Amino acid sequence: MTKIRIAVQKSGRLNQDSLKILKDCGISIDNGKDQLKATARNFPLEVFYLRNGDIPQYLRDGVVDIAILGENVLVEKGKDISIAEKLNFSKCRVSLAVPKSVEYKSVQDFEGKRIATSYPTTVKDYLASKGVNADLHIINGSVEIAPNIGLADGICDIVSSGSTLFKNNLKEVEVILKSEAVLAVSPKISTEREAILDKLRFRIQSVLEARNNKYVLLNAPNEKLDEILTLLPGMRSPTVLPLAQKGWSSVHTVIQQDTFWEVIDELKQAGAEGILVCPIEKMVR
Numbered sequence: 001m002t003k004i005r006i007a008v009q010k011s012g013r014l015n016q017d018s019l020k021i022l023k024d025c026g027i028s029i030d031n032g033k034d035q036l037k038a039t040a041r042n043f044p045l046e047v048f049y050l051r052n053g054d055i056p057q058y059l060r061d062g063v064v065d066i067a068i069l070g071e072n073v074l075v076e077k078g079k080d081i082s083i084a085e086k087l088n089f090s091k092c093r094v095s096l097a098v099p100k101s102v103e104y105k106s107v108q109d110f111e112g113k114r115i116a117t118s119y120p121t122t123v124k125d126y127l128a129s130k131g132v133n134a135d136l137h138i139i140n141g142s143v144e145i146a147p148n149i150g151l152a153d154g155i156c157d158i159v160s161s162g163s164t165l166f167k168n169n170l171k172e173v174e175v176i177l178k179s180e181a182v183l184a185v186s187p188k189i190s191t192e193r194e195a196i197l198d199k200l201r202f203r204i205q206s207v208l209e210a211r212n213n214k215y216v217l218l219n220a221p222n223e224k225l226d227e228i229l230t231l232l233p234g235m236r237s238p239t240v241l242p243l244a245q246k247g248w249s250s251v252h253t254v255i256q257q258d259t260f261w262e263v264i265d266e267l268k269q270a271g272a273e274g275i276l277v278c279p280i281e282k283m284v285r
């Protein structure tokens, strides 16, 4: 039977969330310790555990059909590779930073300066688009230390909370790009495997939708129902059921994670009581 081959980061920041999304899609993978390849038990899928930075080349060569990796890695070395889904985890940005003590005015300040980075193409392209020439020092890790040891005047690296910059007395001065984990596709994928990819994408979409929504149940006095219902979106419209106690109803609906707390506040003010919030496992529109 034909199987689709997926690359997942072997270890590091993407590993656990990548395996979790496959699990939430109902795919069980037998994981032996230190295994570099595994097969799913209930989906035509083979998993290859690889370095995030090596994945674009594997996709390009068609050694794997799809992969979960950071979008920033595709910007750096996989511009020819397409993205099938954004996966809404490992969100970060790739930014330029300089020592806090530097009075920074604009990107032109990098002219002739030394920049340490693990993302040379990204920096080069960005600076070229601004007409700036700088001298790049390519290092593979601990980039933030470079200005403190006199190796560079500034850096370009991944920033998330900003705490690594802060601890190293640096400040973020330019955001070059925003990134998150993505599902990328090999340009060499076969038609047969594309059909498996469609099935996987359908599952991923329903998992991501579910993660982004909550199922909400609440009680409301009937005279407040009209006002409460205007506050609620729901998939098509909210469900309203009578409670055993006369004059009261139970309202069931789905609320988006981002607007959740505001809607809950408004519901309480409008007279809703006994509000229960439950996670949703899968959501198919």
Ligand SMILES: Nc1ncnc2c1ncn2[C@@H]1O[C@H](COP(=O)(O)OP(=O)(O)OP(=O)(O)O)[C@@H](O)[C@H]1O
Pocket: 009, 010, 011, 012, 013, 014, 050, 051, 052, 053, 054, 069, 070, 071, 072, 073, 090, 091, 092, 158, 159, 160, 161, 179, 180, 181
């Ligand atoms: N602090 C962070 N917060 C959120 N996402 C991050 C952070 N650092 C890195 N990432 C994202 O996770 C990806 C993997 O980062 P990680 O540090 O685990 O591996 P790596 O050293 O870049 O790659 P490799 O697997 O090749 O060793 C990055 O490409 C980026 O997309």
Ligand SMILES: O=P(O)(O)OC[C@H]1O[C@H](OP(=O)(O)OP(=O)(O)O)[C@H](O)[C@@H]1O
Pocket: 013, 141, 142, 143, 144, 157, 158, 159, 160, 161, 162, 163, 164, 165
């Ligand atoms: O803004 P922050 O939340 O501090 O995150 C940014 C840091 O996270 C990443 O390093 P990581 O911890 O992955 O270490 P690595 O250099 O060994 O990959 C990145 O290279 C930054 O150093």
Ligand SMILES: [Mg+2]
Pocket: none
């Ligand atoms: Mg890292």
